[in-house]
């Protein structure tokens with residue numbers, strides 16, 4: 001900036017430069033260039049001393065005015081640049097606090113797993129624990145100990161998968177129901193017994209409502225005083241809790257199973273209209289088999305039938321899952337189709353419980 005420039009020119013140039021400063025750094029450089037120790041205005045101040053005395057005062061006042069104007073312009077520009085800077089940072093660093101803190105897991109629990117968890121929650125609340133047995137069983141526990149002797153017609157009805165014959169001529173099999181877990185439990189623990197046994201079962205059968213592998217849940221209660229009234233109360237409570245219908249009608253119909261005496265099939269109320277099935281209503285749908293444990297079964301499990309008695313029941317897990325969740329075809333359960341699983345599956349973090357909901 002040359003020293004002969006008029007103060008008006010200098011002022012308009014400086015104010016234009018201040019207005020054009022794009023950032024706080026360039027504004028600071030401008031300030032130093034004008035007002036710093038070697039700045040152009042500072043140099044002019046210093047030069048005042050060389051002026052004739054009669055001009056010094058007016059020139060000094062004019063320079064001071066200019067200095068104040070430039071300082072104010074720089075301060076104003078600094079504030080507006082800082083405000084714009086803050087605004088930009090707020091936009092850039094914005095956090096949407098309305099987003100869920102935990103993203104939903106992509107995986108889903110299979111309806112069979114969900115249904116098992118629900119059964120465990122309901123029976124757990126009643127004081128049952130979970131018992132287990134292997135998928136491969138021997139003939140004794142799957143049939144004979146359950147009061148189904150070798151020539152019994154029930155054996156044909158089970159469409160059993162047999163493993164190859166062993167050296168001693170016996171053949172292991174894939175269990176056709178979860179009832180052999182009754183025998184295992186009685187053999188390994190003393191009454192009082194109160195267990196459920198969910199698990200895989202196998203029968204050589206395949207159509208829209210039968211698959212070669214399916215699931216059952218078995219229940220066994222053995223002690224000195226349990227009677228038919230307990231069986232009925234337990235099953236009615238379970239059905240109403242599971243289907244989440246407190247008034248669901250439940251009916252016990254005389255039937256026959258080799259391992260119970262007396263035996264009953266259990267029906268729940270339903271409504272059938274235009275090919276659709278709804279739970280609840282005054283039509284009937286069979287959902288399980290039950291009865292008082294046969295003395296021969298207690299004996300085979302090493303339990304004294306003159307001292308102990310109890311009840312048992314068993315039902316298809318896949319079947320009650322289809323009924324509760326409106327899944328039309330059993331075969332789709334085992335096709336491992338991720339689209340199906342996403343539609344019918346359950347969020348793994350929503351653990352079923354009677355208190356918080358199934």
Ligand code: DAH
Pocket residue numbers: 176177178179218219257259260288289290291312313314315
């Ligand atoms: N085991 C039977 C079946 O697979 C179901 C069953 C019926 C189990 C009556 C029981 C029972 O424990 O008491 O068809």
